[in-house]
Amino acid sequence: MGFYHTVPFLYVILSTRVCLATQFLTLNCNASVTELFDRDTELPCKINTDKTFNLSGLRIYKDGSTIFNGSTDFRGAQGRIKLLHPNPLDIILVIQKTQLSDGGTYQYNLETTFGHSSAIVTLKVIARHHLSSVIAIPITTRERTENLICNTIGYPLAQIHWFINGTSNLTSRANTSTLKTPQGLFNITSTLQIEGVNVSKGNYSCAVWNLEENEYKLWQNFSRCGMPALDWVLSDASYVEDASYVEKRAEEEKKKKVLIATSVILPGGLLVIAILAVLQFMRTRHSEVKKPSETPMLSSDQRAEA
Template identity: 40%
Template structure:
């Protein structure tokens, strides 16, 4: 009976000790981080504790299909992996921020950061978003066999955006858009068809890139009616 009570008492002490050790160390991380394509991205994290200032082990895992896969792991005093794009910035301090070098589109996602110290452990989830600024839209025109011309607007960036057309400042829905993924991001192309008879030299055609993430127009390109009329005149005289 005495032995049974002693075992129970020991278990209680161990549980209390484990609980106290977990409570004296906290991993403080920025929850959502936005990285720029091909630039370095900092995952800001620090140890909050009155007892320890250094880690024993840190591990970063990417969560895909609800399963974490380790992408970076380092024990205290060990050398950082040479062929890993992820590095710890200040290994001998309570700043345990990580740096993802030359950020790629595939780096986007959720990460689990695990920290172990002699005083306890903690874990945090970090959401990494990757952005590639959209390029200045390239506006071109092509004649077709339907007695009309196609205005084409093309831009590249990330994440997903939309191209909106404005004719003389008025938004129009008469356009078709498509997108293809490239190493530089998403290439988005939108085509607006207009009749030759509708074009005047005073017309202004604008394609604007609408950010779905920010709900703002980030960048735009323009083509004037007088330029379109000039091109059509050149085409009609068979100079090209």
């Protein structure tokens, strides 16, 4: 009977020691990290404890599979995975030339002579979209037609939207195709066909819409500067910070129109006022010239008498 009472007692003692060891040593890591495609990623962790300890083992899993296993040597590389241990309390997992497949959940299991601890880090890999080509191509038809083409490569999936004068959405008229690159990036090409009658009727723009964040990230303008084919001016692509960009552009266009109208109407109004003032002045002078004199002209005899 004594044996049966001893086993639970030992279990309680061991569990208590393990819990106390875990409480006095913790491994703190950034819970979530976002990194760019093809860059080096650092997943730093710090050991928090006020006890003296020695590292005895570190195992790192990604989505349940072991990617790093160290016993006594915590420096070196295993494939593209490299572990840095600059001081006793810092552990940094480095992923060289990060790929989209490196995204996922990383679990650290740390063993020391004083206790053990674990932590979980989630890595998200993105590739910023960029407009790799933006061109205008003429098409020979009875009425000249031109194609505006925007192409972007990045990750995650995005859409290309089209606008005229920064406000009217023409996306439904565009022909868009999406392909996946060997690296897993999305290659998106969108073509907007403009009929000859509309070629010179405004400034066209293509914009990259981020589906995950629901906002525009990139904007490219086509400005028509003449009549010959391919006579388009492309402004530098600009990155956008929030989803209200279209509304802001619409407000800017409205202010621009008001400014143009003011710059035309105000000088014209001043000119009209000036002309009216001159006419009024000439009319007044003319009236004074025609007004009869208060002292009628005297005859020669009257002047002699005077």
